[in-house]
Amino acid sequence: xxxxxxIPAALSVPEGENLVLNCSFTDSAIYNLQWFRQDPGKGLTxxxxxxxxxxxxxxxxxxxxxxxxxGRSTLYIAASQPGDSATYLCAVSGFFTxxxxxxxxxxxxxxxxxx
Amino acid sequence: xxxxxxxxxxxxxxxxxxxxLKCEQHMGHRxxxxxxxxxxxxxxxxxxxxxxxxxxxxxxxSRFSPExxxxxxxxxxxxxxxxxxSALYLCASSQKQGSLNTEAFFGQGTRLTVV
Numbered sequence: 001x002x003x004x005x006x007i008p009a010a011l012s013v014p015e016g017e018n019l020v021l022n023c024s025f026t027d028s029a030i031y032n033l034q035w036f037r038q039d040p041g042k043g044l045t046x047x048x049x050x051x052x053x054x055x056x057x058x059x060x061x062x063x064x065x066x067x068x069x070x071g072r073s074t075l076y077i078a079a080s081q082p083g084d085s086a087t088y089l090c091a092v093s094g095f096f097t098x099x100x101x102x103x104x105x106x107x108x109x110x111x112x113x114x115x
Numbered sequence: 116x117x118x119x120x121x122x123x124x125x126x127x128x129x130x131x132x133x134x135x136l137k138c139e140q141h142m143g144h145r146x147x148x149x150x151x152x153x154x155x156x157x158x159x160x161x162x163x164x165x166x167x168x169x170x171x172x173x174x175x176x177s178r179f180s181p182e183x184x185x186x187x188x189x190x191x192x193x194x195x196x197x198x199x200x201s202a203l204y205l206c207a208s209s210q211k212q213g214s215l216n217t218e219a220f221f222g223q224g225t226r227l228t229v230v
Contacts, residue, residue, distance in 0.1 A: 104160075
């Protein structure tokens with residue numbers, strides 16, 4: 001059974017700091033890994049998708065890396081802003097018979113960026 | 116348009132009520148999902164529909180009954196729920212089943228309270 005863990009569980013940083021969020025998974029047989037952002041009481045916003053054959057994806061101030069063999073991904077946020085405050089979730093997409101993608105989510109990192 | 120629309124946003128229901136949650140997407144996605152999220156926890160998969168057929172039921176109690184009337188719509192029918200079923204219910208969709216570049220898009224969720 002796939003298990004996904006995120007470290008740290010919570011993080012508070014001053015504005016402007018660069019930061020790294022970590023995600024680890026136990027089963028390397030994945031299609032892809034997706035990073036999401038969730039604001040309190042809201043749905044999930046997709047940030048980045050990394051295919052299992054890729055090592056890195058970038059979008060604006062966000063950069064995500066994937067090391068499938070070691071079961072690790074990192075999300076790098078440059079020049080953090082108060083608007084980045086949210087919970088960040090990683091999710092791995094696994095193989096299974098039938099149809100659709102089965103996402104297994106990590107435990108999340110709650111980020112607070114202070115002025 | 117990468118929008119998944121869920122209605123209603125909030126729902127309060129008694130344990131003897133019957134209600135339905137609705138989800139709609141117009142991205143041409145052929146896989147749709149229901150997830151349940153309790154407070155401070157990651158989303159947990161409930162059901163997956165692929166090409167309007169149920170492909171995954173994660174041992175969800177029968178008081179939750181999914182329906183996929185067409186490729187754009189997904190419903191979740193609720194009956195005789197318990198207070199512990201109170202949660203944020205998230206709908207998601209993705210383009211293809213089991214491919215490397217399949218990105219999942221989530222709605223804003225329905226906040227369900229069972230009294």
